[in-house]
Amino acid sequence: MAQGFDFRITARDGKARTGAIQTTRGEIRTPAFMPVGTAGTVKAMLPDSVRATGADILLGNTYHLMLRPGAERVARLGGLHRFMNWDRPILTDSGGFQVMSLSDLRKMTEEGVTFRSHVDGSRHFLSPESSMEIQRLLGSDIVMCFDECPALPADEARVAKSMRLSMRWAQRSRDAFGDRPGHALFGIQQGGVTEDLRGESAEALKAIGFDGYAIGGLAVGEGQAAMLGVLDYAPGQLPDDRPRYLMGVGKPDDIVGAVERGVDMMDCVLPSRSGRTGQAWTPRGQVNIKNARHQDDPRPLDETCTCPACRSYSRAYLHHVFRAQEIIASMLLTWHNLHYYQQLMQGLREAIAEGRLAGFVAEFHATRAEGDIEPL
Numbered sequence: 001m002a003q004g005f006d007f008r009i010t011a012r013d014g015k016a017r018t019g020a021i022q023t024t025r026g027e028i029r030t031p032a033f034m035p036v037g038t039a040g041t042v043k044a045m046l047p048d049s050v051r052a053t054g055a056d057i058l059l060g061n062t063y064h065l066m067l068r069p070g071a072e073r074v075a076r077l078g079g080l081h082r083f084m085n086w087d088r089p090i091l092t093d094s095g096g097f098q099v100m101s102l103s104d105l106r107k108m109t110e111e112g113v114t115f116r117s118h119v120d121g122s123r124h125f126l127s128p129e130s131s132m133e134i135q136r137l138l139g140s141d142i143v144m145c146f147d148e149c150p151a152l153p154a155d156e157a158r159v160a161k162s163m164r165l166s167m168r169w170a171q172r173s174r175d176a177f178g179d180r181p182g183h184a185l186f187g188i189q190q191g192g193v194t195e196d197l198r199g200e201s202a203e204a205l206k207a208i209g210f211d212g213y214a215i216g217g218l219a220v221g222e223g224q225a226a227m228l229g230v231l232d233y234a235p236g237q238l239p240d241d242r243p244r245y246l247m248g249v250g251k252p253d254d255i256v257g258a259v260e261r262g263v264d265m266m267d268c269v270l271p272s273r274s275g276r277t278g279q280a281w282t283p284r285g286q287v288n289i290k291n292a293r294h295q296d297d298p299r300p301l302d303e304t305c306t307c308p309a310c311r312s313y314s315r316a317y318l319h320h321v322f323r324a325q326e327i328i329a330s331m332l333l334t335w336h337n338l339h340y341y342q343q344l345m346q347g348l349r350e351a352i353a354e355g356r357l358a359g360f361v362a363e364f365h366a367t368r369a370e371g372d373i374e375p376l
Contacts, residue, residue, distance in 0.1 A: 002211050004182035005141075007243050011353040015235070015262040018352040021212075021243055023141050024182040025081070025089045028056040030243065031259045031352075033345045034091060034267040035338055039064045040074075040084040043272050044330040045338070047086045053307070053335065054342030057142075058086055059267045062134050063095035066124070067117050071137035079139030091267075092140035094131045094173075094188075096147045097216075097248070108148065110165070128172035140183070144214065145173035147188045152222040159192035159217075166190045167204040174208050184211035186245060192217055193226050195233055202237035212243035215263070219248045228257050235262035252281060252344055256364055259348050260357065271341050275334030278322050280309075282340065283367045287315070289333065294319040307339035308332065 001007070007030075009019040021028040035042045035050055037058045042050050050058065060080055065071060074083050081087055099106060099113050107114045112127030131146040147166035150159060170187050177185045187210035191197030205213060215234050218227045227249070235244050245265035246258050255266055271281065280287040282302040287294075289301075297315040305311075309318065309332035322329035351360035 001242075002181065002184045005184040005211055007212070007241065009241075011355075013352045013355050013357040014260065016259050016348075016352045016357050017262060017264065018349045019264075021089075021264075023089045023184070025087065025141055026056065028089055028265075029345075029349060030264040031255075031345055031348055032056060032265045033255065033341050034059045034265065035341075036061075036267055036269045036272065037084065037086070037090075038269070039068070040080065042334075042338075044275060044327070044334040045272070047084065049335060050086075050338065051088065053338040054346060055088075055338065057089040057091060060084075060090055060092045060138065060140065061095065061098060062092055062131055062138070063098035063126070065092075065138060066095065066126075066134050067119050067122075071134040075137040075139070079137075081139060089141040090138075091142035091186075092135045092138055092144065093247070094135070094144040094146040095126055096131075097149045099126060100149050100151070110168070112146075113148075128169045129176040132173055132176040136180070136183075142184045142186060142212070143177060145170045145177075145185060145187050145210070147190060147216060149190070149217050149220060150192070152192060152217070152220050152226075154192065156192070156194055156197070159190075159194065160197055163190040163192075163197055163201050163217075167201060170205060171208050174210070186210055186212040186214050186243075188214040188216040188247070189234065189238065190217045193222055193230050195230075198230065198234050199237050202234075206239060210242070212245060212265075213238040214245040214247050216247050218246065219250055219254075219268075224254060224257075227254070228261070231258055231261040231263065252341070253365070253368070255341075255344065256348070256361055259352075260361060271337035272334045275332075275337045276330045278329070278333065279337075280318075280333055281337050283364075284370055285368050289315065289318045289322050289329075291319075301336055302340075305336065305339065305343075307336045309336040 004024040006022040009017045038061045128146040135143040148162050150162045187205035189201045191201045243264045246263045278290040280301045294315040300310040351357045
């Protein structure tokens, strides 16, 4: 494991684990949810506000930051931590998923991917080596190897070809990353929803050797049942003594299901994106603040929540500022959602540590089954 990076498991409950990742920039409590700061900011939030929700680590993205403002510029200005005023750990995604999902006119070869920017149409090339260099310039604490992530559903031959290319790219990423004390490199398992392909990918990654291992290629169209089916076996195919990171997930019930199955880290744009579109996550489910039923409602979003939106504002006010397109609506709803996600993670960590995860999960699902006080 990289110097200055360590992972310890302090308790287990079934397949679930709780513990901590130690980095040179601080501790990451696991299971951990990482808010997404794609372009150097968690939208509608100040860094101190994100930290106040309980987040230990943020995610940034190679693809977006290479396009603007440019990794070289960020490096000249002191690195991503200083640039975005976040002194805690940062994980950067390699850009492979965004190249697949956002860019136009992709051309993929063994060497890498040529694509046109979704921002201005400019032409770019991304490879395992250039992805490692961009992430080095950004200065992220956890670096992801470069991979290809095919959309699902896809036929098994296509998934197998993509996975094996990703494994060759994983070796090139490892070679290009080199020895960087204080910085960790994670490999990414691929293989779609096929257990044998996932197993082959895991063996290839273990042979290369990484500081942590991600489960990639899920939440890309396969549906929750298929995703959880993969998670029934995929975490167990990866080393037990390294962090396991499920990429791009997800909804609260996805997170709970993943933690039950042995996942340690997750990220998703959902809590911040939902906040900007008038959706609030609560223990009873979602509240759509756009709905007219909230315009005279003096209650908070959630009486049990201690975030600023719930402590100081009513549903009626949140409905008003959202309808009036005031920026404070995105700020308050995003803060609430991130607070809810971090409270969920804290609850999961405590339940695992105390050996009562099954009861916690049962209560989680029962409470959500009740629905919001006024059904949506």
